Amino acid sequence: MTKIYDRVALIGLGLIASSMAHAIKRAGLAGEVVGYARSQETRDTARKLGFCDQIYESAADAAKDADLVVLCVPVGAMEQVAIDIAPALKSGATVSDVGSVKRAVIDAVAKHLPQGVHFVPAHPLAGTEHSGPASGFAELFDDRWCIIVPDLCDDAAVVEKLENLWRGMGSNVDSMDADHHDLVLAVTSHTPHLIAYTMVGVADDLRRVTDSEVIKYSAAGFRDFTRIAASDPTMWRDVFLNNKDATLEILGRFTEELFMLQRAIREGDGDHLHDYFTRTRSIRRSIIEAGQDTEAPNFGRKPAEKK
Amino acid sequence: MTKIYDRVALIGLGLIASSMAHAIKRAGLAGEVVGYARSQETRDTARKLGFCDQIYESAADAAKDADLVVLCVPVGAMEQVAIDIAPALKSGATVSDVGSVKRAVIDAVAKHLPQGVHFVPAHPLAGTEHSGPASGFAELFDDRWCIIVPDLCDDAAVVEKLENLWRGMGSNVDSMDADHHDLVLAVTSHTPHLIAYTMVGVADDLRRVTDSEVIKYSAAGFRDFTRIAASDPTMWRDVFLNNKDATLEILGRFTEELFMLQRAIREGDGDHLHDYFTRTRSIRRSIIEAGQDTEAPNFGRKPAEKK
Numbered sequence: 001m002t003k004i005y006d007r008v009a010l011i012g013l014g015l016i017a018s019s020m021a022h023a024i025k026r027a028g029l030a031g032e033v034v035g036y037a038r039s040q041e042t043r044d045t046a047r048k049l050g051f052c053d054q055i056y057e058s059a060a061d062a063a064k065d066a067d068l069v070v071l072c073v074p075v076g077a078m079e080q081v082a083i084d085i086a087p088a089l090k091s092g093a094t095v096s097d098v099g100s101v102k103r104a105v106i107d108a109v110a111k112h113l114p115q116g117v118h119f120v121p122a123h124p125l126a127g128t129e130h131s132g133p134a135s136g137f138a139e140l141f142d143d144r145w146c147i148i149v150p151d152l153c154d155d156a157a158v159v160e161k162l163e164n165l166w167r168g169m170g171s172n173v174d175s176m177d178a179d180h181h182d183l184v185l186a187v188t189s190h191t192p193h194l195i196a197y198t199m200v201g202v203a204d205d206l207r208r209v210t211d212s213e214v215i216k217y218s219a220a221g222f223r224d225f226t227r228i229a230a231s232d233p234t235m236w237r238d239v240f241l242n243n244k245d246a247t248l249e250i251l252g253r254f255t256e257e258l259f260m261l262q263r264a265i266r267e268g269d270g271d272h273l274h275d276y277f278t279r280t281r282s283i284r285r286s287i288i289e290a291g292q293d294t295e296a297p298n299f300g301r302k303p304a305e306k307k
Numbered sequence: 308m309t310k311i312y313d314r315v316a317l318i319g320l321g322l323i324a325s326s327m328a329h330a331i332k333r334a335g336l337a338g339e340v341v342g343y344a345r346s347q348e349t350r351d352t353a354r355k356l357g358f359c360d361q362i363y364e365s366a367a368d369a370a371k372d373a374d375l376v377v378l379c380v381p382v383g384a385m386e387q388v389a390i391d392i393a394p395a396l397k398s399g400a401t402v403s404d405v406g407s408v409k410r411a412v413i414d415a416v417a418k419h420l421p422q423g424v425h426f427v428p429a430h431p432l433a434g435t436e437h438s439g440p441a442s443g444f445a446e447l448f449d450d451r452w453c454i455i456v457p458d459l460c461d462d463a464a465v466v467e468k469l470e471n472l473w474r475g476m477g478s479n480v481d482s483m484d485a486d487h488h489d490l491v492l493a494v495t496s497h498t499p500h501l502i503a504y505t506m507v508g509v510a511d512d513l514r515r516v517t518d519s520e521v522i523k524y525s526a527a528g529f530r531d532f533t534r535i536a537a538s539d540p541t542m543w544r545d546v547f548l549n550n551k552d553a554t555l556e557i558l559g560r561f562t563e564e565l566f567m568l569q570r571a572i573r574e575g576d577g578d579h580l581h582d583y584f585t586r587t588r589s590i591r592r593s594i595i596e597a598g599q600d601t602e603a604p605n606f607g608r609k610p611a612e613k614k
Contacts, residue, residue: 281540
């Protein structure tokens with residue numbers, strides 16, 4: 001793999017940024033990778049782990065002289081970071097981000113960037129339920145999709161360079177306009193997360209079923225919800241506040257369907273339930289065929305070890 | 308492990324029954340394991356796979372002379388099986404089942420069983436999204452819970468024997484009355500499944516987001532729903548029709564919570580969202596500590612293989 005950028009700066013050093021640093025180094029995609037995080041603790045951990053060549057004490061110092069600056073902070077923190085780094089950006093530099101919503105990030109960031117700087121938002125569809133600088137690993141993006149939003153950049157070579165970086169980190173690359181991205185993610189990610197959070201919240205609230213019962217018997221389905229409901233709270237708060245319209249629309253649709261199934265249960269309409277459950281089963285098959293999940297039962301969880 | 312029953316008959320030969328046969332043989336828990344399934348195709352497959360010592364052409368023939376008969380059919384089919392086997396049951400035999408609801412099974416089955424036969428319902432909380440006789444494996448029950456409902460049996464030795472069988476198959480054993488079982492499962496399993504089915508149904512129905520987009524980008528959270536929404540449609544139809552009250556109650560609670568979160572999104576109440584998401588995260592931790600799931604990111608899915 002050949003070097004794509006001389007200097008890449010990562011602002012924010014959580015799961016995604018640390019995984020990017022590992023993946024860039026694995027493939028030799030940058031001359032150097034530098035970073036900044038707001039909290040002293042995160043900077044110290046990142047220094048100890050050594051996935052960046054240099055950790056700076058300010059976002060502006062990290063962004064200075066970088067050919068690519070990637071904003072890896074929660075969506076709600078993007079605007080302040082853009083303000084902080086704008087004066088330090090070198091002419092011709094590319095700014096990108098990894099936020100889970102794209103319209104709101106564009107609205108918050110683009111207006112603060114100086115002329116001569118390219119802004120190419122991106123969103124790698126990869127993550128785990130863990131967060132922080134120690135949770136990153138080089139394989140996170142392997143065979144996952146990264147969506148590039150090239151709406152604001154009329155220089156095709158600049159976009160292509162960023163796409164090549166993501167390919168070099170192991171991703172498949174697709175491009176989409178910002179609004180369509182936000183709708184697709186409302187369906188495939190944001191609404192499922194909200195629903196998982198809600199289901200886990202309900203279980204936690206119930207009085208007649210004890211916490212220990214919920215936990216002991218979680219293998220019957222519930223535990224799959226808890227994994228996605230364990231994701232970073234700040235990141236997800238910002239996702240919902242910043243993709244409000246699409247999320248509320250899909251939620252409305254969800255509630256409508258749920259009420260129909262609820263009525264079928266109340267009225268004992270077994271045919272309706274059976275038809276519905278048969279249809280959803282085929283979607284799972286398509287996801288496995290598309291290489292986006294494992295066919296192994298229970299996601300290939302290993303049988304529990306005997307004590 | 309010592310032999311617990313001379314002859315065990317499994318009625319219905321899907322995922323659970325075939326896994327039981329494998330697990331019983333692994334530990335030498337029965338003199339022989341025999342079986343019956345309604346469909347010729349299932350019987351043929353079971354014969355080919357050889358996990359039973361004998362496959363019969365009728366439920367009554369399989370149940371005859373058995374010390375333990377386990378009904379492993381969908382909840383809606385239990386009553387007919389009870390009627391079919393009742394005349395063939397030997398005095399002193401134990402009848403059990405593996406249905407996901409317990410009150411409805413008791414109502415359907417108990418009245419058909421002759422005097423002198425013990426009825427001890429059970430429910431192993433284990434399964435995968437696959438079904439049928441070829442999907443079973445001996446490790447399915449290892450370190451999972453099996454709930455025994457001893458309400459109807461006043462002979463402690465009979466209950467203990469069944470508990471020992473489940474322990475021998477790798478399970479932890481707990482006991483509960485039928486109504487409490489149905490409520491606990493409505494929270495930990497039935498409602499989560501209905502919600503997963505609904506979310507997958509919504510995605511499938513949308514016109515502006517194409518099917519291929521939903522599938523390509525499913526790794527962002529949606530795929531975890533599709534796994535549980537891929538479970539056997541007949542089994543799940545029967546679960547909802549037979550645990551109507553508890554499921555509708557928990558669904559009502561779920562809808563209430565969802566509307567509160569929806570309002571918080573609409574009004575931009577970030578603190579409410581953040582507090583909620585922080586609380587749910589801790590439940591995940593408890594499930595891992597209780598040994599009911601893996602700590603590995605993404606359930607320990609292996610990084611996708613590079614092409």
